[in-house]
Amino acid sequence: MTHDPISAHTAEAIADALATPGGHLSIGYGGFTLYFGAGATLTGYDVEPIKAACLSAGLPVIDGRAVPFDVLFDLVVRGPMPAVGRPPCPPPRHALSYAPLEEIAHAMAMAGAEVRNIPGIAPGGASQSQRTSSGL
Incomplete structure (x- = not known):
């Protein structure tokens, strides 16, 4: 008998x-958050099984564990929030506004995060030359 690493609730x-729109898995130093609706999240600490399940399903994944803590903190606390199941706010965006997932993912990739399943962003994140030119 094989054990499925994720529950039926998690698969749903x-x-x-x-x-x-904007649904994704975000991984940081404190575990994961799966955004699956406007205001609807699932959080936990067992990162690898849910990451594997999301990647295999084709869900966007942003893994920020490789980003230096101070840089990650700045992006998450001072930057906009992902617009999940709701329209993004018009620019300019700030800490209490909503931005398209692609904008959040691009900023995270530029900081060195692993970004997967988001068109236009390389699976391993931004190249070193992109990070250097951005000042991050």
Whole structure:
């Protein structure tokens, strides 16, 4: 008998995230957050099984564990929030506004995060030359 590493509830949340504009998995130093609807999240600490399930389902994944803590903190606390299941706010965006997931993912990739399943962003994040030219 094989053991499925994710529950039926988690699989359903991943399916909902795939159907929701901006739905994605975010991974940081404190675990993961799966965004699957406007205001709907699933959080936890067992990162690798849910990361594998999301990647295999084609869900966008942003893994910020390789980003220096102070840089990650700045992006997450001072930057805009991802617009999940709701329209983004018009620019300019700030800490209490919502931005398209691609904008958040690009900023995270430029800082060195692993970004997967988001068109236009290399799977390993931004290249070193892109990070250097951005000042991050």
